[in-house]
Amino acid sequence: MYIVFEGIDGAGKSTQIQMLGQWLEDNGFEVETLVEPTDSQVGKLIRKMLQRPDAKTDEIQNILALLFAADRLCIMDKLEDESKIIISDRSFISSLAYQNNPEWVEVLNKHAKKPDLLLLLDLDVKTSVARTSGEDTFENEEFLANVKENYLKIAKDYEHKIIDANNGVNKVSSDIKKAVAPYLGLCPDCIL
Numbered sequence: 528m529y530i531v532f533e534g535i536d537g538a539g540k541s542t543q544i545q546m547l548g549q550w551l552e553d554n555g556f557e558v559e560t561l562v563e564p565t566d567s568q569v570g571k572l573i574r575k576m577l578q579r580p581d582a583k584t585d586e587i588q589n590i591l592a593l594l595f596a597a598d599r600l601c602i603m604d605k606l607e608d609e610s611k612i613i614i615s616d617r618s619f620i621s622s623l624a625y626q627n628n629p630e631w632v633e634v635l636n637k638h639a640k641k642p643d644l645l646l647l648l649d650l651d652v653k654t655s656v657a658r659t660s661g662e663d664t665f666e667n668e669e670f671l672a673n674v675k676e677n678y679l680k681i682a683k684d685y686e687h688k689i690i691d692a693n694n695g696v697n698k699v700s701s702d703i704k705k706a707v708a709p710y711l712g713l714c715p716d717c718i719l
């Protein structure tokens with residue numbers, strides 16, 4: 528099973544992935560977690576480019592869309608391993624939600640693996656800005672409000688669950704487990 532976590536910056540994806548992964552392992556599943564951008568050379572270049580003051584211009588966005596798609600190729604073989612549950616922190620769906628040019632992004636990611644389950648951690652934009660440093664070019668309120676709206680639209684195209692990420696860590700974690708349980712033959716009512 529390929530489970531993808533998406534959500535605006537500060538939504539708590541990495542914490543929740545760790546908690547879900549641990550719970551699945553405790554229930555006897557083999558789990559592999561992935562993060563996009565990856566730690567490949569392409570991923571490192573992406574992180575550098577995201578820091579540029581002109582990161583949101585169409586030119587840089589087009590380059591970033593290509594780099595994100597190339598970076599994704601580095602992990603494609605891992606996604607084919609059906610013996611494990613793969614949990615990914617972001618995917619091509621981030622490119623659709625964040626980059627300026629959705630048509631171009633769709634073409635570039637035509638062959639990207641679609642999630643079996645998309646977990647969208649839905650967080651208020653003001654909370655996102657408060658939780659993140661605010662220094663990153665990608666972390667201003669108007670921009671994040673647009674990304675959040677994109678996410679809610681895009682999610683409808685995939686098997687998905689929207690999780691209220693404004694709650695405390697443990698409540699969010701139990702909502703996620705309840706959402707995932709039926710897909711793996713686990714009992715959602717047994718989760719506290």
Ligand code: TYD
Pocket residue numbers: 536537563564577595617618619620621622623625626665
């Ligand atoms: P991430 O590592 O999740 O953020 P953080 O540095 O807060 O941990 O991702 C870095 C940024 O890259 C994030 O703002 C979202 C953006 N991004 C895209 O714009 N397109 C993409 O395809 C992906 C995977 C990330």
